[in-house]
Amino acid sequence: MKLLIKTIVDLRIYVTFSGDLEYSTLVPALRSAQTFLSRYVGTLLLEELAEDELTPDQQTLLDLISAPIANLALLKFVNAGNVRITDLGVMRTKTADSNDAFEWQLERVIQTLKSESFDGIETLLRYLETTLVTFPAYASCPAYQQEKGKLIQSAGVFSQYYDIGESRLVLQTLQASMRTAELSIQKLLGNTFVGLLLAESLTDLQAQQLDAARRALVYLTIARALREKLVSISETGVQVCGISNFGTLNYKQPASDKQLETSILYFDREAAGFVADLITVLTPVVSTPTTLVPSSPVIGTKIIAF
Structure with a gap:
């Protein structure tokens, strides 16, 4: 070298x-x-x-x-x-x-x-x-190729849903968690996933679906990252454990089990809510006094609970 x-x-x-x-x-x-x-x-x-x-x-x-x-x-x-x-x-x-x-x-x-x-x-x-x-x-x-995700292609896009200061270093640290979380979103979207990625211009419905998918993906990513302890999220912002400890003498004190549990429960709850919102956008329903009839085959006949 x-x-x-x-x-x-x-x-x-x-x-x-x-x-x-x-x-x-x-x-x-x-x-x-x-x-x-x-x-x-x-x-x-x-x-x-x-x-x-x-x-x-x-x-x-x-x-x-x-x-x-x-x-x-x-x-x-x-x-x-x-x-x-x-x-x-x-x-x-x-x-x-x-x-x-x-x-x-x-x-x-x-x-x-x-x-x-x-x-x-x-x-x-x-x-x-x-x-x-x-x-x-x-x-x-x-x-760079790894950073170019499918639904979220930059730190700027990620920061629109959860502020990481548009840090490329934070985004790269989150990539492993995000790729796994994206698989869940991809399965949920089905053929709609491909349509959102390939469309040269989005319809109003597609733009709404993409926004909902990204928001759900961001919170699923953070919930997974907290479990894997790739980042610590505190009142001072997002700390990248693998990077910020490079060359330091004093390592940051890891969060207590109770703090981690509280954070995970919060992001789990928020992620579940955003996934539910995404399902609503993907499957507009016709209401009757007794039934809800999905108008899209994306979810099929299965009942999804959160």
Whole structure:
């Protein structure tokens, strides 16, 4: 793997640090950070940007990619560099001329680097979404193809039904849960599912069906994600456990069983209500004093209870 940040001078463009850092000491952290970023943009795009001659568009993208790589690398280095691993064991970095940082100082640096890292990734992914023709390597990478779901194709659409701040990182973390939840919606929609996906323009009824299907899918996804503990949802927003813990010293305290149970019951109840709304939209009924007669074969003769 060719590193995109090749000198200390390049690194200083994107992150501030003092002292004389040797580039060679940062190479493992830079390699780790670049590998981590490849999960979101693919390895082919990174290889393309590692070439010596770049177009103006590639140079712009390299600048956007280098910012999170630099901050992630320093984040890794700060954690590992705060101590020295020797043949005598793990030693503090305190010397006769300098002291190591207090815990609160170290934590503040870590939080700053982490925030800059993931803000940079969000900015990068947002830019790539608007330049798919210019960078086909990203358009064909597994991470982007996975994000393009069937009913919900972007973080912006997801946020219309439950606010995740249009975060692509949160959406990617939810993908596994959402794909499973979408199977339930697909079975429920039947042939209508294909019609909603392939229609060039939607009728008023189809638009209503699509809206109901997306709302039900979002709440089914969150209910499943809570069970799988992929995310924690609190008054501060959605925390992506697998990502936000990257390189941190203090891991977040997991929710108690009671808190999880309460959250799951809430989202189960909301999801069931939205699925019921979807069924209503899919199967308009004719009322009589004694019967309800479905006008669509989607549900068949089975009674569905929630």
